[in-house]
Amino acid sequence: GDSVTQMEGPVTLSEEAFLTINCTYTATGYPSLFWYVQYPGEGLQLLLKATKADDKGSNKGFEATYRKETTSFHLEKGSVQVSDSAVYFCALTGQGAQKLVFGQGTRLTINP
Amino acid sequence: GAVVSQHPSRVICKSGTSVKIECRSLDFQATTMFWYRQFPKQSLMLMATSNEGSKATYEQGVEKDKFLINHASLTLSTLTVTSAHPEDSSFYICSAAPGQGYYEQYFGPGTRLTVT
Numbered sequence: 001g002d003s004v005t006q007m008e009g010p011v012t013l014s015e016e017a018f019l020t021i022n023c024t025y026t027a028t029g030y031p032s033l034f035w036y037v038q039y040p041g042e043g044l045q046l047l048l049k050a051t052k053a054d055d056k057g058s059n060k061g062f063e064a065t066y067r068k069e070t071t072s073f074h075l076e077k078g079s080v081q082v083s084d085s086a087v088y089f090c091a092l093t094g095q096g097a098q099k100l101v102f103g104q105g106t107r108l109t110i111n112p
Numbered sequence: 113g114a115v116v117s118q119h120p121s122r123v124i125c126k127s128g129t130s131v132k133i134e135c136r137s138l139d140f141q142a143t144t145m146f147w148y149r150q151f152p153k154q155s156l157m158l159m160a161t162s163n164e165g166s167k168a169t170y171e172q173g174v175e176k177d178k179f180l181i182n183h184a185s186l187t188l189s190t191l192t193v194t195s196a197h198p199e200d201s202s203f204y205i206c207s208a209a210p211g212q213g214y215y216e217q218y219f220g221p222g223t224r225l226t227v228t
Contacts, residue, residue: 036219043116043205043221044156089155098144098209100217102155 002027006090006103013080014111021075021106023064023090031092033057033066033073034100038087047075047088082110115139116208118220125196125227132192133223135206141186142208146217147179150203162189196227 007022025031032051036044048057050066050073057064062077073090090103115138125131135145144163148156160176162168162183170176178200180192189208193200203224207217 041221043118043219044207045219046216098217099158099161100146100156100207104155105153107153 002031002092002094002101004090004092004101004103006088007106008104010107010109012109012111015082016079017110019075019077019080019084019108021088021090021108023073023075023103025071025073025090025092027071027092027094029095030068031094033064034091034093035062035064035073035075036089036091036102038089038105040086044089080108080110082112084108085110114216114218116142116206116218116220118204118206118223120223121221122224123226125225127197127227128195130192130194131196131225132190133204133206133225135189135191135208135220137187137208137218140208140210140218142189142210143186144209145183145189146207146209147181147189147191148205148207150205150222156205159191193225196225198227201225201227 003026034049035047037047038044048059050057053068055066064073064075087105087107089105091100117136119134147159150156159174160168160170162181164183168181183189205222207219209217
């Protein structure tokens with residue numbers, strides 16, 4: 001079945017550092033790919049998405065590119081802030097499907 | 113827009129009792145709602161999918177008689193944990209989508225259930 005594997009955390013960085021959280025997937029056909037963020041005590045919020053190969057999703061300085069050749073959707077940000085501290089989930093929906101399949105989540109802590 | 117609320121945000125109940133969690137879409141009609149369970153430091157596991165007016169579809173391994181889901185209106189779904197046990201303690205999250213098929217899901221803030 002479909003699955004998502006993401007970089008294990010926790011990840012701790014200093015403010016203004018470069019961030020990469022790796023995400024790879026296994027799916028048939030052409031899934032849609034997502035990054036969700038969960039701030040402490042809150043529900044998940046959609047951060048960005050990409051629905052076809054080579055699409056780049058971006059939001060709040062975060063970017064991820066749908067790479068079908070490497071089945072990856074790595075999350076990047078050039079300069080992180082303390083407010084980016086949260087848990088980040090990579091997820092996919094299968095082609096034509098609505099059910100979300102999540103990775104295990106990566107806890108990110110940014111120190112001032 | 114696209115706000116989903118859950119009530120209560122936290123609940124503590126005694127073993128053997130039942131507890132109901134509500135999920136509401138506040139500014140859109142949710143044809144489909146999803147219930148997830150999140151264990152500490154782990155990912156979300158889909159428990160069931162419900163379409164308004166239909167029986168919920170449960171994922172493999174989820175006991176439908178223990179986790180009762182009702183989606184009686186286009187803005188409300190409820191999850192009732194029956195005869196709760198300490199192992200049912202978890203963070204329960206709902207999401208709602210404005211249609212069947214591919215629509216973005218909007219997530220509620222979650223409900224922390226503790227069974228003593």
